[in-house]
Amino acid sequence: MEDQDYILFESYLSKELSRDEIAAFEARLKNESDFNQAFNTYKELSAFLEHKFENEAASTGFQNNLKAISNTYFEKQETTKEALHFKPWHYAIAASVVLLMGIFTFNNFSNPTFNDYNNYEVISLTVRGGQDELLKTAENAFNDKDFAKAEIVFGQLLALDGSNKEWQLYRGVALLELDEFDEAEGLFNKLSNEASVYKNKAAWYLALSKLKQKDYNACLKILRSIPEDAEDYEQAQKLIKKLE
DSSP: OOHHHHHHHHHHHTTOSOHHHHHHHHHHHHHOHHHHHHHHHHHHHHHHHHHHTTTGGGSHHHHHHHHHHHHHHTTTOHHHHHHHTOOHHHHHHHHHHHHHHHHSOHHHHOOOOGGGTOOOOOOOOOOOGGGHHHHHHHHHHHHTTOHHHHHHHHHHHHHHOTTOHHHHHHHHHHHHHTTOHHHHHHHHHHHHTSSSTTHHHHHHHHHHHHHHTTOHHHHHHHHTTSOTTSTTHHHHHHHHHHHO
């Protein structure tokens, strides 16, 4: 990958390209697999830097340091810079990310992901009279990770008993797995603010929803609210350390 490609990545992410440049860039993403892979890696690393150094990035010293790195790393790219009309700050960010890519492997400093934590225990629902068949269907669908089916069946169960917090929780998980974040978080927020055995579990799943959306600050805020007596407290503390 050429140095100017990394500068191009940063300018695209910063929305500084013209319409024609955007069209050309996105055509390369579609048609060049190596270019696409490098861009996705760069984007992840750039997000990591922004999260880790957001406070430092605001300081003059940090900016000057990045600019110094940029000038050294891209000293041979002056013609490319002038031709593409990219802003100097883009070179600094691109240089920093590229240098980090050369020093570390991605897995050594990437943020944790939702898939690291969505390992659900097998559920066993209480059988209740005429709802036996629906309960068994919901249970099997959830345990088989057929979350689309599970969401539908838990919705049917809640139509019969909308106050059942256990069903609300599992429907929320199914919605989260389906990326229906607003509806899932509505359920988790409701449960986490009510006094029940599902209060802290709902808070944990709410944090995971933020993690899945890469809203790390919101995720941290929720994780820090989980009390010491919660089942997921230790796991929450470990996730906090990885995100800080």
